[in-house]
Amino acid sequence: xxxxxxxSMEDLVYWTxxxxxxxxxxxxxxxxxxxxxxxxxxxxxxxxxxxxxxxxNYYECTECGNNIDKQGYEESLDCECIYTCPECSHKxxxxxxxxxxxxxxxxxxxxxxxxxxxxxxxxxxxxxV
Ligand SMILES: [Zn+2]
Ligand SMILES: [Zn+2]
Numbered sequence: 001x002x003x004x005x006x007x008s009m010e011d012l013v014y015w016t017x018x019x020x021x022x023x024x025x026x027x028x029x030x031x032x033x034x035x036x037x038x039x040x041x042x043x044x045x046x047x048x049x050x051x052x053x054x055x056x057n058y059y060e061c062t063e064c065g066n067n068i069d070k071q072g073y074e075e076s077l078d079c080e081c082i083y084t085c086p087e088c089s090h091k092x093x094x095x096x097x098x099x100x101x102x103x104x105x106x107x108x109x110x111x112x113x114x115x116x117x118x119x120x121x122x123x124x125x126x127x128x129v
Contacts, residue, residue: 005082006030011041013077014098016122021086027109027122029079029098034061035068042066042073075099079109087118100124 006012006028014029034040040063044052057070079098084091092114100107108121 004080013074014079018122020083020120020122023084023086023089023120025081025083025120025122027079027081027083029074029077032073032077034064034066036066037061037064039063040066042068081111081122083113083120085113085116085118085120088113088116090115 005026006015009015011031012028013031014027016028017026018024031041031043034042040061042059042061044054045056045058045060045067047053058067059070059073060067075098077098078095080093080095082091082093090113094111094114096109096111098109101110102108103110103119103121103123106123108123110119110121112119
């Protein structure tokens with residue numbers, strides 16, 4: 001671990017940077033390699049028109065075309081983050097499964113501050129489409 005904030009969005013499945021109360025968080029998830037051929041990276045499928053099908057509910061390997069269900073694939077990935085705790089102002093890092101849980105009734109990525117153990121939740125942003 002270290003200050004390894006990704007420089008490019010290209011290899012990411014997820015990226016967020018936001019304020020949470022008095023703290024803030026930057027979190028990201030790297031694309032995983034294909035579990036079948038181990039050569040390609042899993043990404044959203046690309047249609048015949050060359051555009052990424054962002055609404056597809058599966059990921060496709062760039063090399064062998066292997067398909068994985070979106071949810072199953074995402075939950076196998078790790079979310080990395082750097083944060084300033086909204087409770088204790090501790091600056092820390094965390095790695096946790098990219099798996100959303102219910103937090104106060106909404107889907108969120110939840111982890112605990114490594115210092116004060118406060119629950120920090122990254123809730124799903126409203127779609128701004
Ligand atoms: Zn593959
Ligand atoms: Zn804390």
